[in-house]
Amino acid sequence: MVTSYALLLFCNLTLFAFLASIIIESSIVSADSRLVEELCNQTQDYKFCKDALDSDLRTPGADVVTLAYVAFGLAYSNASSTQDHITSLLSNSTGPVHQHLEQCQGDYFTAIAAIQDALTDLDSEKYGSLTYFSSTIGNQAEDCESAFKGTKSPLTDSNNDLNRLSVICVAIAEWLAARPRTRCIGFRVGRFLA
Numbered sequence: 001m002v003t004s005y006a007l008l009l010f011c012n013l014t015l016f017a018f019l020a021s022i023i024i025e026s027s028i029v030s031a032d033s034r035l036v037e038e039l040c041n042q043t044q045d046y047k048f049c050k051d052a053l054d055s056d057l058r059t060p061g062a063d064v065v066t067l068a069y070v071a072f073g074l075a076y077s078n079a080s081s082t083q084d085h086i087t088s089l090l091s092n093s094t095g096p097v098h099q100h101l102e103q104c105q106g107d108y109f110t111a112i113a114a115i116q117d118a119l120t121d122l123d124s125e126k127y128g129s130l131t132y133f134s135s136t137i138g139n140q141a142e143d144c145e146s147a148f149k150g151t152k153s154p155l156t157d158s159n160n161d162l163n164r165l166s167v168i169c170v171a172i173a174e175w176l177a178a179r180p181r182t183r184c185i186g187f188r189v190g191r192f193l194a
Contacts, residue, residue, distance in 0.1 A: 039067065042171040048164050049171075068122055068130070068172045075137055075165040076115045082158040083108040089154060096151065104144035104155060111140035111162065118169070130173030138166030 036059065040049035053059050056070040086105045093101055118133035141162040145153055153159070 035062070035064070036067070039064075039168070039171050039175065042174075043164070043167045045164050045167075048161075049168050052165065052168060064172060064175050065122065068169070068176060069119070071165065071168045071172055072115055072118050072122065075162060075169060076112065076119070078158065078162050078165060079108055079111045079115060079137070082155060082162065083112065085158065086155070100147040100151065100153070103147040107140040107144040107147075111137045114140070118173075127173065127176035130176060131170055134166050134169035134173050137169060138163045141166065 036050060036053050040046045040053070043049045052074055053067060053070055056074070058066055058070055062070065083105065086101055086108060090098065090101050090105065114133040114136040118130055121127065121129055121133070141159040144155060145159040147153075148155075
């Protein structure tokens with residue numbers, strides 16, 4: 001009789017722990033969704049922001065710092081692939097288009113350097129310059145696009161995407177600059193470039 005009572009108690013406690021974990025997990029997911037929604041509402045393109053952040057597996061359960069790594073990682077991925085595309089286009093171009101592409105190559109070099117500086121600051125938990133780096137990224141995309149003024153740019157989609165990613169980075173940078181620093185003991189967000 002005592003054994004069956006202990007077994008029943010154990011089963012009830014296990015069920016309670018299981019249900020509690022589901023409730024806690026669902027409240028964490030909804031809190032994270034609200035964070036992403038609140039950040040994306042500060043951008044000009046909510047859908048792009050939400051889709052971009054949700055494309056990364058680190059977003060569920062992420063705090064603002066992790067979202068910063070996600071956003072800057074996405075910007076890095078975009079800028080790197082665009083720079084590779086520019087290099088490819090340069091080998092087959094001449095005249096004014098070649099000159100425009102050379103300008104864009106410099107713009108993307110600057111954008112990538114700004115992203116790397118931002119990631120270094122994130123690693124060091126220094127958030128004061130992140131807004132500057134974020135703006136620099138967007139400015140370089142706009143500068144590249146304006147180089148083709150009067151000519152069809154083969155980089156319009158990439159420039160627009162990088163500019164929108166920089167807006168996400170600015171929103172996150174402003175959050176980090178405005179919030180008091182908190183530190184998780186025993187947990188360090190590793191640098192990850194998407």
